[in-house]
Amino acid sequence: MNNPFREDLVSKNKPDPCSVVIFGATGDLAHRKLVPALYNLTVDGELPSGVKIVGFARRDKSDDTFKDGLEKLNKEVSRSGHDEYVWDRFSQNIVYHRSNFDDIEGYRSLAKRLDEIDAERGGKGNRLFYLSIAPEYFDDVLEKLNEVGLNEAAEGCWARVIVEKPFGKDHASAEHLNEVVNNTFHEKDTYRIDHYLGKETAQNIMVLRFANSIFEPIWNSGHIDHVEISCAEHFGMEGGRGGYYDSAGALRDMVQNHLLQLLSLVAMEPPTDLSPDGVRDEKVKVIRSLRKLDTPEKVRKNVVRAQYTKGFVNGNEVPGYREEDRVNPESETETFVAVKTYVDTWRWSGVPFYIRVGKRLPKKATEISIHFKATPSVLFNQQGSDKAEENVLVIRIQPDEGISLRINSKLPGAAIRMESVKMNFQYSTSFGKSSPEAYERLLLDSMAGDATLFARRDEVEEAWKFVDFIQEAWKGQHDIPLAEYEAGSWGPNEADDLIEAEGQDWRRF
Numbered sequence: 001m002n003n004p005f006r007e008d009l010v011s012k013n014k015p016d017p018c019s020v021v022i023f024g025a026t027g028d029l030a031h032r033k034l035v036p037a038l039y040n041l042t043v044d045g046e047l048p049s050g051v052k053i054v055g056f057a058r059r060d061k062s063d064d065t066f067k068d069g070l071e072k073l074n075k076e077v078s079r080s081g082h083d084e085y086v087w088d089r090f091s092q093n094i095v096y097h098r099s100n101f102d103d104i105e106g107y108r109s110l111a112k113r114l115d116e117i118d119a120e121r122g123g124k125g126n127r128l129f130y131l132s133i134a135p136e137y138f139d140d141v142l143e144k145l146n147e148v149g150l151n152e153a154a155e156g157c158w159a160r161v162i163v164e165k166p167f168g169k170d171h172a173s174a175e176h177l178n179e180v181v182n183n184t185f186h187e188k189d190t191y192r193i194d195h196y197l198g199k200e201t202a203q204n205i206m207v208l209r210f211a212n213s214i215f216e217p218i219w220n221s222g223h224i225d226h227v228e229i230s231c232a233e234h235f236g237m238e239g240g241r242g243g244y245y246d247s248a249g250a251l252r253d254m255v256q257n258h259l260l261q262l263l264s265l266v267a268m269e270p271p272t273d274l275s276p277d278g279v280r281d282e283k284v285k286v287i288r289s290l291r292k293l294d295t296p297e298k299v300r301k302n303v304v305r306a307q308y309t310k311g312f313v314n315g316n317e318v319p320g321y322r323e324e325d326r327v328n329p330e331s332e333t334e335t336f337v338a339v340k341t342y343v344d345t346w347r348w349s350g351v352p353f354y355i356r357v358g359k360r361l362p363k364k365a366t367e368i369s370i371h372f373k374a375t376p377s378v379l380f381n382q383q384g385s386d387k388a389e390e391n392v393l394v395i396r397i398q399p400d401e402g403i404s405l406r407i408n409s410k411l412p413g414a415a416i417r418m419e420s421v422k423m424n425f426q427y428s429t430s431f432g433k434s435s436p437e438a439y440e441r442l443l444l445d446s447m448a449g450d451a452t453l454f455a456r457r458d459e460v461e462e463a464w465k466f467v468d469f470i471q472e473a474w475k476g477q478h479d480i481p482l483a484e485y486e487a488g489s490w491g492p493n494e495a496d497d498l499i500e501a502e503g504q505d506w507r508r509f
């Protein structure tokens, strides 16, 4: 490979040529993320030749009108820009297949079409089915795929399914969805996507922890005071998202999946190997070890939920959540959550983990900060002397991906004066280019049969069990308040109280 940076992107196995069938191909995800990801893989020469994209959706469209829509969005969002010549070559491999999700004829003609594509390609019939559709259509699509036999691969080939979130709305519905999916595809061929796992910096957590000998000996309750995982977003319900979001809320939309996945990477034990199950076995143990908030009282004490009111973000006036498009004007949905929890293992005994996520905060940024214990009050931390700040290791997931370490340093001069300074590593300067989009890596991995960065069934279900206790307490008549925060602020005062109770502050970034 010419470009060493991209070597990182290629999974352990080589991706195979295949047909990628996107259900819900006229939707936002396909236009904004999936097709641009495939396009950018083409630009970088990473997409195996012979990949054909079949857009499956209900709207009446020709191949050309479908491709025009995709091209328009690609021009707007593509990471590497839009090159007409590359797009023309790339788009020759895109076709549109109109059908209702419950129409068996649509699947028969799909099977025929895929056979023709395989014949053109010279025989190999690998198929990747991407369910970019609302979960209520899963049954229809999977049942019909089963009926026409598209879930079974020809000799020497594979048939896999990628399932998008939301993966259920609670433990029971997730279990049901898992049943439905696993009735059609084997678990080994089921890829539950959590795009945070495809982010370069999320993948780097394991490398940071297990490829550097300095961190592992101090990665425990003996040295770490607390861990914070924060995900801030400045936007609200633009682009019609209110409809979905109002029925989900921050807890289900982000905590159950992205944030618990990040937490499990921070807290996991070293896996015995880097195989998909080796890694996921350790991650699921973390989620299972989360201290359950199994009474309304525990939820009231350890979780803050809040909703934004109108305010200013980046100098622009924005409406309150209840005034947003497609949101119930009396909605009780939370747009902000802060959770204090513990991982009840020997390694993490007594170390609080704080999770915070919110819409309409001052900026978009996701980071994990590991706060180390203070040095003892001898030498420098005595009364009257400068205070040695605690060391903080910050893993910046996005933007400005990188890692920094806050250390204390002597100020130049005769006296012993101290100041806290930052050692900083940035992907963009160290590697000379920005990181690939998460979907690029994940699509490539699924074509290569590498499920390491996909959530396994038990991980998803365990995460729901943790979240369900909180949902139940909120739903019951337990008088757990929904706090308010002004759009453009860092969230409600109650979230500050949660962390300040332990003598800490949220990191401002």
Ligand code: BG6
Residues within 6 Å of the ligand: 165, 195, 233, 253, 254
């Ligand atoms: C999605 C959530 O899964 O992740 C959205 O549904 C959220 O509400 C998005 O905005 C954040 O993803 P990213 O990659 O932009 O941080």
